[in-house]
Amino acid sequence: MAGPLRQQPYADMPSYYAGTANDAPARPQLTNEERCDVCVVGAGFTGMSAALELAERGYTVIVVEAERVGWGASGRNGGQLVNGYSRRLREVRKHYGEETERAFAEMALEGQAIIRERVARYDIDCDLRVGNGIVAMHHSQMREIEDRVNEWHRHGHDAMRLIGEDEVRDYVNSDRYVGGMFDPLGGHMHSLNYVLGEARALEQLGGRIFEQSRVVSIDRMAKPCVHTADGLVKAETVIVCGNAYLGDAAKDLSSRILPVSSQVIATEVLGEDEAARLIPSDYCIEDIRYIPDYYRRTADNRLLYGGGTVYGGNDPSSIEGKILPELHKTFPHLKGVKIDFAWSGNFALTMTRYPQMGRVSPSVFYSQGDSGHGVTTTQMLGRRLGEAIDGQLSKFDVFEKLPNIPFVGGKLLRVPYCVAGSWYYGLRDRLGL
Numbered sequence: 001m002a003g004p005l006r007q008q009p010y011a012d013m014p015s016y017y018a019g020t021a022n023d024a025p026a027r028p029q030l031t032n033e034e035r036c037d038v039c040v041v042g043a044g045f046t047g048m049s050a051a052l053e054l055a056e057r058g059y060t061v062i063v064v065e066a067e068r069v070g071w072g073a074s075g076r077n078g079g080q081l082v083n084g085y086s087r088r089l090r091e092v093r094k095h096y097g098e099e100t101e102r103a104f105a106e107m108a109l110e111g112q113a114i115i116r117e118r119v120a121r122y123d124i125d126c127d128l129r130v131g132n133g134i135v136a137m138h139h140s141q142m143r144e145i146e147d148r149v150n151e152w153h154r155h156g157h158d159a160m161r162l163i164g165e166d167e168v169r170d171y172v173n174s175d176r177y178v179g180g181m182f183d184p185l186g187g188h189m190h191s192l193n194y195v196l197g198e199a200r201a202l203e204q205l206g207g208r209i210f211e212q213s214r215v216v217s218i219d220r221m222a223k224p225c226v227h228t229a230d231g232l233v234k235a236e237t238v239i240v241c242g243n244a245y246l247g248d249a250a251k252d253l254s255s256r257i258l259p260v261s262s263q264v265i266a267t268e269v270l271g272e273d274e275a276a277r278l279i280p281s282d283y284c285i286e287d288i289r290y291i292p293d294y295y296r297r298t299a300d301n302r303l304l305y306g307g308g309t310v311y312g313g314n315d316p317s318s319i320e321g322k323i324l325p326e327l328h329k330t331f332p333h334l335k336g337v338k339i340d341f342a343w344s345g346n347f348a349l350t351m352t353r354y355p356q357m358g359r360v361s362p363s364v365f366y367s368q369g370d371s372g373h374g375v376t377t378t379q380m381l382g383r384r385l386g387e388a389i390d391g392q393l394s395k396f397d398v399f400e401k402l403p404n405i406p407f408v409g410g411k412l413l414r415v416p417y418c419v420a421g422s423w424y425y426g427l428r429d430r431l432g433l
Helices: 045-056 089-096 098-107 110-122 139-155 191-204 272-278 319-330 374-389 394-400 412-433
Strands: 033-039 061-064 128-134 161-163 180-190 209-211 215-221 223-227 232-240 259-265 285-289 293-295 305-309 341-350 356-361 364-368
Touching: 033 045, 033 191, 045 061, 045 364, 045 374, 061 191, 061 394, 089 098, 110 180, 110 374, 128 139, 139 161, 139 180, 139 191, 180 285, 191 209, 191 223, 223 272, 232 374, 272 293, 293 394, 319 341, 341 374, 356 374, 364 374, 374 394
Parallel strands: 033 061, 033 232, 061 209, 128 285, 232 364
Antiparallel strands: 128 180, 161 180, 215 223, 223 232, 259 305, 259 341, 285 293, 293 305, 356 364
């Protein structure tokens, strides 16, 4: 279970996760020269997944983190295990062909399985729960959801279940929805505690983590070097996993993504009866809109509710002001409930909405841009990186072959372009189109 509220080293993260995090040691800064087989840049979901995969395979691994383990999006998200990608499998087929679609489908459930496998193997205390639902607000959206369910079934993923208006309130007790799809292979968890558990597991296997050690440059030689302000790591291979928080360490990578902030709030403790009344299934829930709301119960019986986006990664003037109107539409009787936490976190958006993974040199790998769908996807991509470095390239190649299409308008116009797109699709959602 999440721990009691307390002051701790994540005090600069005003989130529910930081306020209830398990104890974690402060790791040292990198202040001298170190050597290893693989140096991972970024101690979030992708970096820790890849690092743990490689340590399990016998590699010596060093992780270099600008802040603390899980400080970025990995410790700020909704904590929802939602299977699949930010784009439909049919879109993969449309743009990249049937073979790529089949490969995407075969890997689609792997991330949640990795999470469950590691929670069990390393005894990670992260409040892991079963099930997620994607819900519709009107019948045109239900047609889209029905098509999604059929698509999953066509690829052999039969657990997804279509629920109509007569049953949806057994899962989420709101008048707002006319049905949805529900997946017992999804779930939710305390995100920060999960990545902290991965860090602890890595160290048990001999891996090392350096915090407060921002990478300033990476020499992409045959045997690359990772430089921080005060130290250096010489490695056989480097993996760059900074995502929206990469900064200037690899400008050719950060220029391919757009930081986007999403906002989340957590209520005061509601009590077990009230929390169960809101979401009887204890599934995590998101709606099917272009910019969805997403929410769930926490282990200590709060409602954690997120949504909204700010392209460019800035915070809105009021997080509560952005989220509460939607929360009150979903659960009107919660008007007046006290909000204990309100925070933002940035995720990395790509032009295509598909993850970007590949190599910038023979010995420097990267993964980024899960486009708001990273809790499970990052775990799978971390495994792909570990496999690739270990010589198993077939699944890694599926992603490396995807084109990294730049944003329309470049760095100057990418934000207004995305804002215009979100306005258009938001209008379609409001009109029920």
